[in-house]
Amino acid sequence: MAAQQMTPRQTALVLGVTAALALLVAFAVDWSPLAVQDPARTLGLLNAQGIVHLGGIADRAPFTVFEFAMFLAVGLGLVLSGVAAWRSQPSWRPGFLLVLAGWLWLAAGLRRSSDPLAFTAGVALTLMYQPPLLQLALSFPTGKLANRFQKAAVGFFFSLWLLAAAANWAFFDPRLHVAAGESNSRNLLLLWDDPALTTAIGNVARVVQVCVGLAIVVVLAVRWHSGTPAYRSAFLPLGFALVLKTAATVWVAAAVVQLSGPQVSEALLWQYPATAVIPLAVLLGLWRYRFARGSLGELMVEIGAAPLNERLTGALRKTVRDPSLELWQWSAAGAAFVDGHGRARELPEEHSGRAAMVLERNGAPVGALVFDQALRDQPRLLDAVRSATSLTLENRSMEQQLREQLVEVRRSRERIVTAGDARRRQLERDLHDGAQQRLVAVTMELARARRLVPDGEARELITRAAVELHEALQELRELARGVYPPSLRERGLAGSLTALAERTTVPVDVEVRLEAPLPPAVELAAYFICAEAVTNSAKYAAAGMVRVRATGTAGELTVVVADDGRGGAVPGPDGGLMGLADRAAALGGTFDVDSPPGRGTTVTAVLPFAADGIAGTAPEESGTVESGTVERGTVRP
Amino acid sequence: MTLRVAIADDSALLRRGLAALLEAEGMAVVCEAADAAELLACVDRELPDAAVVDIRMPPAFSTEGIEAAKEIRRRHPDIGVLLLSQYVETENAMSLFGGNPDGARGLGYLLKERVSDIDEFIDALRRVAAGGTAVDPDLVARMVSRPQGGRNMGEELSSRERDVLELMAEGRTNQAISRSLFLGERTVEAHIRSIFLKFNLRPEPEDHRRVLAVLSYLRAGGGH
Numbered sequence: 030m031a032a033q034q035m036t037p038r039q040t041a042l043v044l045g046v047t048a049a050l051a052l053l054v055a056f057a058v059d060w061s062p063l064a065v066q067d068p069a070r071t072l073g074l075l076n077a078q079g080i081v082h083l084g085g086i087a088d089r090a091p092f093t094v095f096e097f098a099m100f101l102a103v104g105l106g107l108v109l110s111g112v113a114a115w116r117s118q119p120s121w122r123p124g125f126l127l128v129l130a131g132w133l134w135l136a137a138g139l140r141r142s143s144d145p146l147a148f149t150a151g152v153a154l155t156l157m158y159q160p161p162l163l164q165l166a167l168s169f170p171t172g173k174l175a176n177r178f179q180k181a182a183v184g185f186f187f188s189l190w191l192l193a194a195a196a197n198w199a200f201f202d203p204r205l206h207v208a209a210g211e212s213n214s215r216n217l218l219l220l221w222d223d224p225a226l227t228t229a230i231g232n233v234a235r236v237v238q239v240c241v242g243l244a245i246v247v248v249l250a251v252r253w254h255s256g257t258p259a260y261r262s263a264f265l266p267l268g269f270a271l272v273l274k275t276a277a278t279v280w281v282a283a284a285v286v287q288l289s290g291p292q293v294s295e296a297l298l299w300q301y302p303a304t305a306v307i308p309l310a311v312l313l314g315l316w317r318y319r320f321a322r323g324s325l326g327e328l329m330v331e332i333g334a335a336p337l338n339e340r341l342t343g344a345l346r347k348t349v350r351d352p353s354l355e356l357w358q359w360s361a362a363g364a365a366f367v368d369g370h371g372r373a374r375e376l377p378e379e380h381s382g383r384a385a386m387v388l389e390r391n392g393a394p395v396g397a398l399v400f401d402q403a404l405r406d407q408p409r410l411l412d413a414v415r416s417a418t419s420l421t422l423e424n425r426s427m428e429q430q431l432r433e434q435l436v437e438v439r440r441s442r443e444r445i446v447t448a449g450d451a452r453r454r455q456l457e458r459d460l461h462d463g464a465q466q467r468l469v470a471v472t473m474e475l476a477r478a479r480r481l482v483p484d485g486e487a488r489e490l491i492t493r494a495a496v497e498l499h500e501a502l503q504e505l506r507e508l509a510r511g512v513y514p515p516s517l518r519e520r521g522l523a524g525s526l527t528a529l530a531e532r533t534t535v536p537v538d539v540e541v542r543l544e545a546p547l548p549p550a551v552e553l554a555a556y557f558i559c560a561e562a563v564t565n566s567a568k569y570a571a572a573g574m575v576r577v578r579a580t581g582t583a584g585e586l587t588v589v590v591a592d593d594g595r596g597g598a599v600p601g602p603d604g605g606l607m608g609l610a611d612r613a614a615a616l617g618g619t620f621d622v623d624s625p626p627g628r629g630t631t632v633t634a635v636l637p638f639a640a641d642g643i644a645g646t647a648p649e650e651s652g653t654v655e656s657g658t659v660e661r662g663t664v665r666p
Numbered sequence: 667m668t669l670r671v672a673i674a675d676d677s678a679l680l681r682r683g684l685a686a687l688l689e690a691e692g693m694a695v696v697c698e699a700a701d702a703a704e705l706l707a708c709v710d711r712e713l714p715d716a717a718v719v720d721i722r723m724p725p726a727f728s729t730e731g732i733e734a735a736k737e738i739r740r741r742h743p744d745i746g747v748l749l750l751s752q753y754v755e756t757e758n759a760m761s762l763f764g765g766n767p768d769g770a771r772g773l774g775y776l777l778k779e780r781v782s783d784i785d786e787f788i789d790a791l792r793r794v795a796a797g798g799t800a801v802d803p804d805l806v807a808r809m810v811s812r813p814q815g816g817r818n819m820g821e822e823l824s825s826r827e828r829d830v831l832e833l834m835a836e837g838r839t840n841q842a843i844s845r846s847l848f849l850g851e852r853t854v855e856a857h858i859r860s861i862f863l864k865f866n867l868r869p870e871p872e873d874h875r876r877v878l879a880v881l882s883y884l885r886a887g888g889g890h
Binding site: 458461462465466467468469470472473474475476477479480495498499502506510515516518519520523524527528530531532533534535536537 | 677679680683684686687690721722727728729752753755756757758761778779781782783784808809812813885
């Protein structure tokens with residue numbers, strides 16, 4: 030049965046019929062003193078023997094407005110709980126059965142009428158509200174009868190109840206058997222009056238009723254026993270109510286025969302609360318259902334950052350009240366579903382008692398929820414769970430994607446910097462082995478040429494050319510140093526920082542302490558950061574002194590460059606400081622400039638040796654979720 | 667006397683140029699090596715008076731020349747080694763001179779382009795071959811003019827003393843210093859005593875020892 034909500038028209042129709050029925054009954058009730066004292070019109074009492082017994086009690090309680098109100102309340106309660114169930118369950122059957130029971134209950138109120146036809150109809154309908162409830166109990170929670178046997182049983186109940194009513198009243202004229210007071214109710218079912226036959230029929234009917242009742246109890250007990258936890262959880266309130274109702278009915282039946290005086294009337298009043306528990310039980314079931322959906326919201330929140338398998342599965346189990354629920358991941362490598370223990374699993378077969386919901390994405394499976402078959406009876410609940418799971422999977426896969434992209438971005442940035450560094454090194458090598466060597470060779474040639482020519486203009490020219498060449502070589506050397514300081518290759522960070530200090534016009538105090546050799550990228554970044562910071566201090570900060578500290582542990586290098594200059598340095602997009610911050614960030618490190626006006630500038634950079642900080646902090650994953658979106662879920666038996 | 671010289675440089679162009687230049691100056695180039703191993707083999711075989719060695723050579727193109735120089739000094743204390751480089755750095759100089767029991771004896775460290783002043787270059791090479799020292803003027807000037815933390819060299823030394831200090835640090839003899847500054851040798855000696863006093867250093871009688879003492883002092887930033 031496809032999920033089908035009660036339409037507003039259906040709701041209006043049901044409520045209209047109910048109101049009309051209640052009004053009809055209210056108008057039909059005969060409130061004359063004779064009528065309210067008539068035991069034949071006692072609501073809920075079908076048994077002719079009971080009426081005879083009640084008729085013998087002089088001080089029996091009359092029919093009151095209070096009792097009528099209780100009667101209406103039970104009927105309306107059945108109808109309204111039916112409407113509520115109809116509206117919230119995808120299947121219309123349970124709600125409809127409750128509504129039908131409510132209508133039949135209310136129609137039985139016609140028995141308080143003085144009109145013979147209405148009275149007779151009321152009598153015949155007295156217990157007819159019970160078969161729909163029995164059908165509901167048997168077919169719970171779908172309302173749909175599973176097999177031909179159940180259908181036959183339900184048809185049998187309706188016929189038997191009707192037959193019992195007819196048989197009880199076919200040979201019973203209430204007007205002849207009321208000892209105290211009188212009855213003027215005309216029984217249209219009457220063929221002829223025969224008290225002995227009536228008593229015999231009554232006894233047979235009681236035995237049949239007890240047998241049928243026992244059979245129902247046995248059937249329900251068997252179903253309860255073989256039922257799954259989910260079925261039990263759902264059936265519990267209704268089963269409880271049915272037990273209560275049955276007990277009350279037995280108590281009332283016994284009381285009517287055994288007790289005397291006003292106690293009988295009081296006992297009869299107990300049938301109302303006993304019947305009212307049934308709609309209450311259904312409402313309780315609905316409440317549990319809604320509660321389950323309510324915790325679904327928590328589920329989506331709670332599993333946000335949780336490992337996929339354990340906490341999500343736990344939350345899902347709690348939500349659908351199925352401790353056997355499992356979440357299997359799809360393993361693309363093994364082309365199979367894998368459970369929490371990493372074992373490959375087959376989806377459950379039909380009639381195995383288990384059902385599975387496959388979570389698919391772009392037509393490819395990503396996981397499966399495996400649960401008790403009984404849960405298929407609550408498709409909307411499962412829809413919600415599926416959405417939550419899918420959302421979570423999607424969320425996680427997006428998170429995963431984002432994290433991967435972030436890692437990739439950082440790696441690519443690191444690659445760009447590393448590639449840049451490699452090119453710097455190569456460029457310096459090329460300058461050294463190419464242009465510089467050749468120019469040095471030229472200086473040698475020129476020197477020899479100068480030796481060969483006598484004093485004069487030519488020698489003067491050669492001397493000038495040599496001077497120019499010397500300048501060119503010096504400039505080229507500075508250029509090459511800016512590209513990549515050769516001292517870094519030769520003497521490491523400490524030697525390079527000393528060389529840097531020698532070339533700076535401001536006193537620079539250098540201290541380098543390393544526990545482990547530095548990775549080349551970190552060494553170069555540290556050098557450039559120090560060089561830029563020292564240059565800034567000498568050029569702009571009017572510093573009198575600069576302190577350079579490089580402290581390396583086994584995992585990271587901390588570089589601090591502090592001056593006593595005027596401060597107020599701000600890393601701007603055009604300044605070198607920003608480039609240094611980028612360089613530090615590319616290595617997964619931090620870069621910080623503290624420059625209060627008038628109190629010097631301190632540049633601090635922390636450079637980790639292993640740059641992939643993001644990948645390292647990623648939470649442990651018990652299963653990998655592929656990227657993409659969960660598109661649909663299919664329920665498989 | 668014909669000086670016998672070994673050359674080591676990974677650049678064939680520079681090897682040829684240098685060899686031609688030295689031969690034109692009447693020296694004998696006994697071998698032209700392309701790397702340190704070749705050089706050491708040659709030096710062992712030929713026992714030249716001096717070796718002119720490029721610092722950056724295969725395989726790592728870093729400071730192979732310095733290691734080769736130390737090895738030559740260890741095996742043959744009489745053979746001078748003049749290192750050439752396209753850069754001169756304090757750390758390299760200290761690495762070259764510092765680890766030697768003889769200090770800067772028989773060692774030189776110059777920019778490659780110093781060869782363009784042939785007379786100066788030949789002078790440095792002969793000095794090194796004779797057990798003296800040659801330190802590049804750029805390097806010395808940089809060390810002397812390096813701003814010192816807390817104290818100023820300029821205030822401490824007279825400008826004349828600075829000139830003497832630089833030449834002394836380059837490895838020149840007193841005689842050479844007096845010649846280039848047009849001072850009497852006695853005056854030079856007085857300046858040198860004054861400098862060592864101001865630096866709070868023990869006077870060193872030998873040229874190569876005082877070079878190392880002065881360089882160490884300057885490198886340490888003037889503090890002891």
